[in-house]
Each structure stands twice: as C-alpha cells, then as structure tokens.
Amino acid sequence: xxxxxxWVLYVFLYVPIAVVIVMSFNASDNPFLWSGFSLEWYPxxxxxxxxxxxxxxTLIVASGTTVISVILGTLLALxxxxxxxxxxxxxxxxxxAVMPDIMLAIGLLAFYTLVNFTLGAFSVILAHSVFGIAFVxxxxxxxxAGMDSSLEEASxxxxxxxxxxxxxxxxxxxxxxxxxxxxxxxxxxxDEFTVAFFTASPADPTLPIVIYSSVRFGVTPQVNALATxxxxxxxxxxxxxxxxxxxxxxxxxxxxxx
Amino acid sequence: MPALVxxxxxxxxxxxxxxxxxxxxxxxxxGVQGPATLDNITRLFQPLYLEVLASSVVNAGLATFIAFLIxxxxxxxxxxxSLSWQTVALIAxxxxxxxxxxxxxxxxxxxxxxxxxxxDGLALIGLGPIEVLYTREAVILGLTYAYIxxxxxxxxxxxxxxxxxxxxxxxxxxxxxxxxxxxxxxxxTMPGIITGCLFVFIPSLGNFVIPxxxxxxxxxxxxxxxxxxxxxxxxxxxxxxxxxxVLALLVIIVMLQASAARRSRKWGA
Numbered sequence: 001x002x003x004x005x006x007w008v009l010y011v012f013l014y015v016p017i018a019v020v021i022v023m024s025f026n027a028s029d030n031p032f033l034w035s036g037f038s039l040e041w042y043p044x045x046x047x048x049x050x051x052x053x054x055x056x057x058t059l060i061v062a063s064g065t066t067v068i069s070v071i072l073g074t075l076l077a078l079x080x081x082x083x084x085x086x087x088x089x090x091x092x093x094x095x096x097a098v099m100p101d102i103m104l105a106i107g108l109l110a111f112y113t114l115v116n117f118t119l120g121a122f123s124v125i126l127a128h129s130v131f132g133i134a135f136v137x138x139x140x141x142x143x144x145a146g147m148d149s150s151l152e153e154a155s156x157x158x159x160x161x162x163x164x165x166x167x168x169x170x171x172x173x174x175x176x177x178x179x180x181x182x183x184x185x186x187x188x189x190x191d192e193f194t195v196a197f198f199t200a201s202p203a204d205p206t207l208p209i210v211i212y213s214s215v216r217f218g219v220t221p222q223v224n225a226l227a228t229x230x231x232x233x234x235x236x237x238x239x240x241x242x243x244x245x246x247x248x249x250x251x252x253x254x255x256x257x258x
Numbered sequence: 259m260p261a262l263v264x265x266x267x268x269x270x271x272x273x274x275x276x277x278x279x280x281x282x283x284x285x286x287x288x289g290v291q292g293p294a295t296l297d298n299i300t301r302l303f304q305p306l307y308l309e310v311l312a313s314s315v316v317n318a319g320l321a322t323f324i325a326f327l328i329x330x331x332x333x334x335x336x337x338x339x340s341l342s343w344q345t346v347a348l349i350a351x352x353x354x355x356x357x358x359x360x361x362x363x364x365x366x367x368x369x370x371x372x373x374x375x376x377x378d379g380l381a382l383i384g385l386g387p388i389e390v391l392y393t394r395e396a397v398i399l400g401l402t403y404a405y406i407x408x409x410x411x412x413x414x415x416x417x418x419x420x421x422x423x424x425x426x427x428x429x430x431x432x433x434x435x436x437x438x439x440x441x442x443x444x445x446x447t448m449p450g451i452i453t454g455c456l457f458v459f460i461p462s463l464g465n466f467v468i469p470x471x472x473x474x475x476x477x478x479x480x481x482x483x484x485x486x487x488x489x490x491x492x493x494x495x496x497x498x499x500x501x502x503x504v505l506a507l508l509v510i511i512v513m514l515q516a517s518a519a520r521r522s523r524k525w526g527a
Contacts, residue, residue: 003335005332005334006332009410012403016368017354020361072264076262100463100464100505102485106276106497130265187356193359208359215471223364230357231357
C-alpha cells in the first residue's frame with residue numbers, strides 16, 4: 001500500500017487552499033473565472049474599511065487573550081502539576097478545549113447579558129481566554145512534568161523565597177513552553193469565530209466575523225487576497241510553534257548532560 | 259487559584275445558566291422569566307426538531323466515517339516513514355487545521371460552485387457541470403475537510419505504540435492484509451480511532467457555519483437552530499433546551515466510549 005494514502009490526504013487538504021491562493025492573483029472581477037495575473041486585490045484590502053477595522057479588533061483581542069491566557073494558564077499548570085494534583089481539576093482544566101464551542105458561546109452571551117456586561121473587544125478577550133488558559137496550561141504542564149523538581153527544592157532549601165525560586169529556577173525552565181503556549185493562544189484567538197460571533201459587539205466585529213458576513217453575501221476577489229495573507233500568517237505561526245518546541249527539546253538535552 | 263476562579267466564573271456559571279434557562283420562559287424583549295416550566299423540553303420532541311437533530315447526527319456521523327476512511331490509511335502510511343519524515347508529515351497534516359476555518363470552508367465554495375474549477379474540469383471530460391454546492395453532500399464534505407486532521411493525529415499516536423512484531427508474525431503465519439487489519443490493527447488501535455471519531459463528531463454536530471455556507475438554506479443542522487433561537491427569534495430558553503439536547507447526546511456518546519475503552523482494556527489483558 002505504501003505512502004499513496006498519505007498523498008490522497010494531502011491532495012484533499014491542500015487543493016482547496018491552493019485554489020484560494022491562485023485565485024487571489026486573478027485579474028478578473030468574477031471570483032470564479034481566471035483571466036490573467038494581477039496584484040490589484042492586495043492593495044484593495046487596505047482600502048476596505050470593514051476589513052481593516054476587523055483586523056484591528058482581532059489584533060487587540062488576540063493580544064489581550066494571549067496576556068490573560070499566558071499568566072493564568074501558567075499559574076494553573078503550576079498549581080495542577082506542583083501543588084494540588086487532582087483528577088477532577090485536570091478534567092475541569094481540559095473541559096474548555098473539548099466542549100462544543102457553541103455551548104460556551106451561548107453560555108457566555110447569557111452570562112454577559114445577565115450581569116449587564118457591555119459587549120465589545122473586552123468581552124471577546126475574556127471569552128477567548130477561557131480556552132486560551134486551557135491550552136497554555138496543557139502545554140506548560142507537559143514541560144513541568146519533564147522538569148526535575150529537585151532543582152526547585154534545592155533552591156528553597158538554600159533559603160530562596162518561593163517567588164525567587166519561581167523567578168530564577170522554574171520560569172527559565174518552562175520558558176519555551178510559555179512561548180509556544182502564547183503563540184497557540186494568539187493563533188487560536190485570531191482564527192476563532194463561533195464564540196466571537198456571540199460575544200462581540202455588532203458594531204465592532206473581529207476579522208473572522210467580517211469574513212463570515214462577506215462570504216455569506218457572495219464571494220469577492222478581496223476575500224481571496226485576505227485569505228491568502230491569513231494563510232501565510234497561520235503557516236508562519238505553526239512553523240514558529242514547531243521551532244520553539246524543538247528548541248525545547250534541545251534545551252532538555254543540554255540539561256540532561258552532567 | 260485565580261485561574262480556577264476564572265474558569266468557574268466564565269465557564270461553569272455560563273453553562274449553569276444555559277441549563278437553568280432551558281427550564282424558564284422567554285421574556286418579552288429577549289431574556290428570560292419565571293416560572294419554571296418543562297415546555298421547552300417537551301417542544302424538543304416535535305417532529306420538526308427531531309428531524310433536524312437526526313439529520314445533524316447523520317451528517318456528523320457520515321463526515322466522521324469518511325474522515326476515518328481517508329485518515330486511517332494515511333496515519334498508517336505516516337508510521338512507515340522514517341522518524342524525521344514522520345514529524346514533517348504530521349506538521350503537513352496539522353497545518354491546514356491552523357488556518358482560518360472560515361477560509362477553508364470558503365475554499366470549497368470556489369471549488370464546488372457551478373461556475374467553479376471542479377465543475378469546469380469535470381465538464382471537460384464530459385461529467386459536468388455539477389451541482390454540489392448548496393446540497394447536503396457539500397455540508398458533509400465541508401465537515402470532513404474541516405476536522406480530518408483531528409482524526410489522523412490520535413490514530414497515528416496509537417499506531418505508533420503498536421508492536422510491529424505482531425503484524426510480522428501474523429504475516430508469517432499466512433494472514434492476509436484484510437485479516438491483519440481486522441484482527442490486529444483495528445482492535446489494538448481502537449482507543450485512538452474512538453478518540454479521533456469523537457474529535458471529528460463533536461465539533462461537526464454543533465457546527466452552524468458549514469451548513470449555512472455550503473448547504474444553503476435547505477441543510478440546516480442543530481447548530482443553526484440554536485444560533486437562530488439566540489440571535490434571531492430571541493427565544494433563549496428554547497435555544498438552551500436545544501443545546502442541552504446536543505450536550506445530552508454527547509454525554510451518552512462519551513459514556514459509551516468510556517465503557518468501550520474498559521472493554522478493550524480487558525481484551526488487552
């Protein structure tokens with residue numbers, strides 16, 4: 001049988017993506033008909049107020065989500081791995097990652113309405129951080145589990161406060177995992193649609209919501225160009241995550257040496 | 259424990275609200291009001307809603323099955339590569355999953371459109387033009403495409419752990435490929451297969467974007483109903499009841515999976 005089935009999968013996965021990229025360089029107004037090479041749709045993006053506004057909101061949301069997710073996710077990982085290991089808490093921390101997103105979306109909309117919380121970039125940040133925390137915690141935990149906790153014990157025995165121990169022993173050890181977790185939270189928030197759709201203000205939509213509205217009312221050549229740029233951003237993020245985690249491997253090997 | 263407080267406030271309480279709302283009445287301007295009632299739950303059993311639920315389960319189920327048919331052989335093929343190529347192959351599988359989900363769905367509008375490339379290509383060899391966009395088949399295709407990487411990864415992980423000596427021994431003793439698949443590969447990788455199936459099935463079931471963009475108006479799934487109750491008709495209690503139905507279904511499936519996992523562990527011993 002060999003590797004043929006793998007090529008079947010790759011053709012299935014990449015042909016649609018390739019079509020989007022090729023059509024983004026199409027000169028024609030008709031998004032389905034190829035009529036020659038052109039770069040006109042890329043500068044046209046900058047003129048599109050909806051897309052630029054969506055991009056701005058999305059970047060704000062993704063940055064805020066990353067900050068909250070990294071801080072709380074790292075604390076959660078430390079708590080679960082070092083202080084209160086518990087299977088119940090494990091399940092609670094993993095829940096946002098496996099729950100159908102529409103459940104979280106309607107629950108948060110109901111909650112925000114109940115407490116009269118104004119919908120906007122901040123409500124989406126708080127919502128995205130729910131699963132951002134879960135993903136950062138999962139990545140950091142793996143790293144913590146692989147780290148020798150006797151270093152931290154030695155630091156405490158030698159009189160360092162727990163804050164000092166965290167700052168100069170634990171944190172440098174888990175830094176690659178924190179970077180990978182931050183990239184993960186940022187990319188997830190950048191691409192997230194369902195939860196944002198329910199928790200964003202209609203006046204201030206994120207980029208995926210802008211794409212959704214424009215695709216719903218028909219395909220435009222600008223969308224192809226925007227899609228190509230977003231593909232590029234995501235691909236770079238994946239490669240970066242991969243590189244930092246491989247960086248993690250090499251660090252682990254250096255630690256293992258006497 | 260600030261993180262747990264955060265998850266309590268922004269995950270547990272919201273989910274609790276959804277459960278509570280399912281037993282209330284909708285207010286005049288959206289929102290909810292008392293007294294407690296079972297009306298929303300009984301309304302779920304009207305044929306209209308049961309039909310949408312059934313077709314959602316069938317769509318998600320077929321998408322899961324097709325993802326398995328393509329994903330399992332591909333995962334098997336990855337394990338046959340050298341270790342460093344396995345990493346590359348896995349990144350290439352995951353990469354599309356990290357690209358915007360709307361863009362990936364949108365790509366199929368370009369492909370499946372009557373004026374689109376696939377249709378033109380098929381017309382050249384005398385098979386077109388095709389009408390796939392805005393059908394149920396397009397929805398199933400879109401769901402498969404969106405989540406297939408989540409099928410490949412867990413199956414790959416369980417194939418990796420499999421002792422290849424077992425397959426060699428079976429081969430030496432004269433078992434054909436189908437027999438080796440049925441008696442060794444399939445039972446021993448069952449936990450990975452079930453995990454992969456859940457990873458595809460769960461997000462497919464609640465999805466409302468793919469049915470809307472690729473299915474047009476006539477392929478509604480349960481996610482579309484929930485979305486409409488919350489954002490259009492503003493009947494939050496009934497929307498909550500619909501989402502509880504989805505949740506109940508998922509809980510049943512996960513419990514079945516857990517009991518299957520217990521059984522397969524017994525087999526292994």
